[in-house]
Amino acid sequence: MMKMFRSTNILLNGKHSNAPFVRKVPSLVNFLEPDTNIIKKPIEPIFYKNKGEITKDLIIQRQLIKKYLPFISGISGLEKASTQQVRMWVIPKSANEVETAQLQMNLIKLNSLDNTIKMTDKDVSYLLEKYSAAKQQKYQSHISIENSKIQQYKHTKEINGYRVLQAPKIDEYGRSHGRAVRMDAKANVFITKVKEGETPKILINSSYKSLKEYFEYIKYRENVIYPLKVVNALDKFNIYCEVENGGLKSQSEAIMFAITKALMNYNPLYEVHINKVKLLTEDRRERERKKPGQKGARAKYTWVKR
Helix, strand or coil: CCCCCHHHHHHHHCCCCCCCCCCCCCCCCCCCCCCCCCCCCCCCHHHHCCCHHHHHHHHHHHHHHHHCHHHCCCCCCHHHCCHHHHHCECCCCCCCHHHHHHHHHHHHHHHCCCHHHHHHCHHHHHHHHHCEHHHHHHHHHHHHHHHHHHHHCCCCHHHHCCCCCCCCCCCCCCCEEEEEEECCEEEEEEEEECCCCCCCCEEECCCCEEHHHHCCCHHHHHHHHHHHHHCCCCCCEEEEEEEECCCHHHHHHHHHHHHHHHHHHHCHHHHHHHHHHCCCCCCCCCCCCCCCCCCCCCCCCCCCCC
């Protein structure tokens, strides 16, 4: 029997545990922290802002300046800083005037530190690289290359009748959504990128059942992870599925089509690979109804003439 990759084995069969996990609290749907037994409400105000990353960087910068205060050269205010010192940094447009001035002043102070401190302290080097104008130019060139790749596969309805390839649809929490139907089964899927060092998880419904717990037959599990195999992303995404109605087979196929749509919303370039295996067209077939006077939809009762 052919050996499976470790990521495929974890997704299909789940992790081996000695004792069964028992949930002591009522089942609640929590897309952000599905592993926690009790859903915790975030205390920090950063969580409720769209500019949470900027606020977080400002807090880290203040802590670093306080830590290395004796090694920072005397810069009293932004007015006395030279134009060259200010132009070294690129501040996001989402920051207001106060935040922009604070970020620029903090970055000038951190840049005045000795090179040995910049090299040894990862936080300092990360912040200086993040807002560096030279680094931003490299990022912009990389983004333009990615956009040019997307343009290669972009079609318009006026030219050849193909649908327009949409831009990535990712919410503020980094989730992409997909919805699909197979027979009576209806599936909603949310996918997020796996953090470094973590194992990918597939959780189904508010009971947070794993793939192995929910689908007994391995064929149904393979249906679920088939789109991830196609785009070579078995160990790249965490998946949360909500499915209802229908049987297990139709539910597995509904989740399969929903994951396909979520992957397309996450990265439109996946269409090139998904289109080859014809996963873009949903299977709309339904069970044929039984007819009166017959055993089934097509099956007849045995008829003997004599």
